[in-house]
Amino acid sequence: xRVLCRLWFITLxxxxxxxxxIVILAFDRxxxxxxxxxxxxxxxxxxxxxxPVFVSIDDNPKAKRVIRAVQLEEGVTGIWVQPAPEGSLSVxxxxxxxxxxxxxxxxxxxxxxxxxxxxxxxRFSPDFLIYLTAALPKLQSAGQNEIVCAxxxxxxxxxxxxxxxxxLTSFFPGLGWGLHRSLWELLRSxxxxxxxxxxxxxxxxxxxxxxxxxxxxxxxxxxxxxxxxGSSGSNVHAAQANDVYSETxxxxxxxxxxxxxxxxxxxxVDKLKERTxxxxxxxSLVHSLEDVVxxxxxxxxxxxxxxxYRSIASKLSLWPTPRGxxxxxxLAQIDTETDILLYDERWASRYFSVPESYAANVKxxxxxxxxxxxxxxxxxxxxCSAEALEWANDCSTMLREFADxxxxxxxxGADLPAMxxxxxxxxxxxxxLITDSGMGDVGKLVCSDQFRWTRxxxxxxxxxxxxxxx
Numbered sequence: 371x372r373v374l375c376r377l378w379f380i381t382l383x384x385x386x387x388x389x390x391x392i393v394i395l396a397f398d399r400x401x402x403x404x405x406x407x408x409x410x411x412x413x414x415x416x417x418x419x420x421x422p423v424f425v426s427i428d429d430n431p432k433a434k435r436v437i438r439a440v441q442l443e444e445g446v447t448g449i450w451v452q453p454a455p456e457g458s459l460s461v462x463x464x465x466x467x468x469x470x471x472x473x474x475x476x477x478x479x480x481x482x483x484x485x486x487x488x489x490x491x492x493r494f495s496p497d498f499l500i501y502l503t504a505a506l507p508k509l510q511s512a513g514q515n516e517i518v519c520a521x522x523x524x525x526x527x528x529x530x531x532x533x534x535x536x537x538l539t540s541f542f543p544g545l546g547w548g549l550h551r552s553l554w555e556l557l558r559s560x561x562x563x564x565x566x567x568x569x570x571x572x573x574x575x576x577x578x579x580x581x582x583x584x585x586x587x588x589x590x591x592x593x594x595x596x597x598x599x600g601s602s603g604s605n606v607h608a609a610q611a612n613d614v615y616s617e618t619x620x621x622x623x624x625x626x627x628x629x630x631x632x633x634x635x636x637x638x639v640d641k642l643k644e645r646t647x648x649x650x651x652x653x654s655l656v657h658s659l660e661d662v663v664x665x666x667x668x669x670x671x672x673x674x675x676x677x678x679y680r681s682i683a684s685k686l687s688l689w690p691t692p693r694g695x696x697x698x699x700x701l702a703q704i705d706t707e708t709d710i711l712l713y714d715e716r717w718a719s720r721y722f723s724v725p726e727s728y729a730a731n732v733k734x735x736x737x738x739x740x741x742x743x744x745x746x747x748x749x750x751x752x753x754c755s756a757e758a759l760e761w762a763n764d765c766s767t768m769l770r771e772f773a774d775x776x777x778x779x780x781x782x783g784a785d786l787p788a789m790x791x792x793x794x795x796x797x798x799x800x801x802x803l804i805t806d807s808g809m810g811d812v813g814k815l816v817c818s819d820q821f822r823w824t825r826x827x828x829x830x831x832x833x834x835x836x837x838x839x840x
């Protein structure tokens with residue numbers, strides 16, 4: 371029996387099925403890194419006496435300074451310096467490659483069943499590791515519809531949320547997360563910037579597509595156990611950090627207050643599906659947040675469409691794009707006593723019986739290179755509308771219509787959804803791209819735009835049926 375199993379807060383079940391290694395991924399932000407190392411060692415030092423903690427540094431001109439700083443910190447098992455890539459890679463590609471090198475190194479040690487990956491600018495709640503080590507044994511397979519990761523981050527952590535509950539999300543959260551080796555074995559040959567020519571897609575955005583296609587979910591606490599402390603860096607814009615991360619609510623409960631082994635027994639895909647379907651079937655249907663205020667305390671259900679989500683999110687202090695959802699449903703807090711189940715009116719019906727849903731009365735037309743959807747639909751005697759474009763803005767649809775796509779990923783751009791020409795001098799050449807943000811303050815998709823390297827997938831409707839000619 372491992373020494374880890376002797377700790378009072380680790381169940382025999384947990385220690386029998388998990389033997390993790392912790393890795394902090396770093397580049398050149400010495401101050402942030404040192405604070406992260408100290409933060410992880412302040413929480414549950416009893417666990418860290420028995421789990422190795424490594425720091426992995428992506429080689430750079432400041433690497434020696436970072437190494438010296440880490441050597442002054444206590445509790446670091448080892449320092450890995452990943453070799454600099456050959457040739458020039460974008461920031462996205464370097465980060466993706468770094469994650470892959472770390473995962474390969476962790477799981478090259480056959481005794482490691484799980485990896486816990488931490489960014490170099492995180493701070494941790496007292497029971498972060500208690501929670502995560504309790505969740506790891508639930509991650510044993512990367513098959514269809516499985517739970518494949520556990521994260522300390524909740525994209526929609528409300529201040530009023532219970533600190534002793536966990537849920538599942540279909541949207542990969544990242545930011546302090548753990549996985550089983552089976553997930554890496556499945557993804558290794560496909561990982562961006564690691565043995566592939568996928569270099570223009572961020573690894574986390576790429577992984578979110580895999581979550582959707584495989585029906586995967588990730589365990590996340592209702593109230594976050596990590597806080598993002600960086601306001602700048604290679605993958606975070608300062609404005610985004612100030613607007614979103616600074617509003618994050620993080621649990622501060624003493625060790626032992628939450629029995630995570632007991633809590634997590636009830637966190638299963640089947641149980642969450644059942645609860646969600648019951649709410650959808652029996653909840654009070656409303657069509658605006660103002661209806662909720664007027665009607666008082668009930669179990670509310672409200673449909674939304676992606677292009678309207680931003681205005682809803684701003685009123686509920688959510689991310690401006692849908693995150694943290696379970697199969698296109700999201701339980702959001704109105705106030706301390708009232709919540710509301712939001713569901714995507716287009717896509718939630720793939721998984722649930724919903725009160726109301728859109729009907730897809732759309733003909734898909736592939737544009738030529740550098741042709742707008744206005745032009746492409748007109749060639750077919752039809753009209754493009756922003757609403758119809760939404761049905762094309764889906765990876766399953768894109769991959770079906772463009773059989774030669776290398777894969778699908780999230781991007782931004784007025785010409786999306788589209789396939790990038792394989793001959794394009796772009797890192798996304800050959801890829802199908804969709805967007806979760808749309809364009810402008812409203813966030814609608816645009817029919818009139820075109821780009822010299824893309825073929826758009828257009829949503830066309832009969833001329834007299836178009837609602838939003840653009």
